[in-house]
């Protein structure tokens with residue numbers, strides 16, 4: 001019987017961006033880290049799958065230059081060259097007004113867009129608004145005034161006012177809400193302003209206004225599995241972290257011997273085969289410290305009994321789904337790398353041709369956030385409702401042949417960031433050696449990649465603070481009971497990760513410090 005090795009100062013449960021960030025930080029600090037992930041790959045909500053020779057992301061993932069923690073993580077992973085960031089914010093906005101007023105796509109992309117100037121903050125965005133022709137001149141002036149007033153809004157946990165209600169109180173009419181504020185609100189919070197939490201909208205606006213480059217948009221140039229998962233496996237392995245894939249934590253409790261006991265079980269069937277060796281799986285892991293970096297609802301079931309009351313609050317957070325329509329056209333239908341959309345269930349269109357590895361034609365992914373009305377529809381209905389939207393927004397799409405079309409559904413893409421949700425987000429528990437991570441926790445940021453990374457760093461720092469100067473305790477409590485491998489009948493198996501993830505190989509580099517980023521030149 002093979003024995004799992006006896007190393008776990010800290011167990012990190014959950015291998016999304018939060019868990020990856022926490023594990024890196026803790027391993028860099030010299031702790032012996034075991035990272036436990038239920039799926040056969042790392043990356044969590046940012047993942048990819050293979051289809052007909054292409055690598056498909058589970059949904060579009062964009063960010064802004066103000067996402068400093070996320071960019072630092074990419075630098076650590078050595079993949080900054082695998083994203084493109086605009087030199088200056090340029091966000092084309094497609095939708096009803098553009099269709100009526102501007103028949104040609106060239107005119108549309110050059111006029112109906114948010115484009116920042118080189119002026120210092122906040123004038124950089126004032127000039128962007130000044131050129132935004134979805135709004136009348138009077139609406140632009142009022143929008144600028146509201147944008148400047150918003151950062152002064154107090155951000156209290158448990159605030160009940162929606163962003164939309166606040167906008168109405170600050171002179172924003174229906175057109176401004178639909179064609180300007182909802183573009184920002186959907187991008188930042190995954191919800192239109194009428195439903196979105198005011199405090200979080202304020203955080204987003206403060207970030208955008210906080211520096212003239214902050215709102216410049218970045219997108220991946222490679223599949224998410226190559227941007228996050230493979231390099232994370234390589235770096236964590238390099239740092240000596242043990243990665244167990246395809247196993248899930250089934251329960252966690254404080255041990256009477258000090259530290260934590262984490263019960264481990266095989267993950268349910270599903271997903272691609274795990275790229276792991278068939279080493280023995282532990283059934284119980286003991287560790288001095290524990291980071292729970294799983295979604296809110298899993299955290300609520302996994303948390304030690306001492307956190308029962310808090311966990312009941314986390315469980316009340318509501319999920320918000322995202323549906324994506326993926327269309328492979330036989331010919332190119334747009335030169336825009338991405339665009340926001342107004343007056344449509346489709347809120348974002350992104351060109352995934354290059355990242356997916358497509359060499360002819362064009363692959364567009366159309367994203368429907370807050371997709372409660374769509375998430376349970378059959379694919380045929382989604383096609384019937386959403387494909388005509390792409391043809392309306394991008395006239396060349398109507399004449400292009402469709403080579404392939406499919407949908408993806410993420411039922412719990414985000415927490416629903418409505419008023420009142422902020423007070424349900426988790427704060428760090430006052431229990432020694434226990435930390436919570438996840439984009440859903442109370443990072444002060446919207447549920448996002450940036451929030452996930454920040455939460456992971458915060459959790460790692462709490463653990464390091466708790467165990468600082470107490471290395472004897474850490475070593476003493478860190479041991480593990482190994483059990484024979486649990487039969488998995490051909491499903492994803494657990495073991496020590498030795499290679500990459502489901503759809504890609506291992507990134508070759510370890511730590512890289514270069515901050516050189518590919519520039520995403522505005523389409524003009």
Ligand SMILES: Cc1cc2nc3c(=O)[nH]c(=O)nc-3n(C[C@H](O)[C@H](O)[C@H](O)COP(=O)(O)OP(=O)(O)OC[C@H]3O[C@@H](n4cnc5c(N)ncnc54)[C@H](O)[C@@H]3O)c2cc1C
Nearest residue numbers: 014016017018038044045059061062248249438439448449
């Ligand atoms: C379609 C889509 C589009 C998005 N678009 C954007 C975007 O454009 N920009 C942006 O910033 N953000 C976007 N997001 C949100 C962003 O991806 C998430 O906020 C972030 O990745 C969450 O990271 P996390 O580590 O907190 O959680 P997750 O990624 O959910 O990771 C949690 C991990 O825990 C694992 N796990 C759960 N239970 C257990 C258990 N019992 N044992 C072991 N492991 C367990 C899960 O398998 C998962 O891998 C999008 C999300 C989706 C789904």
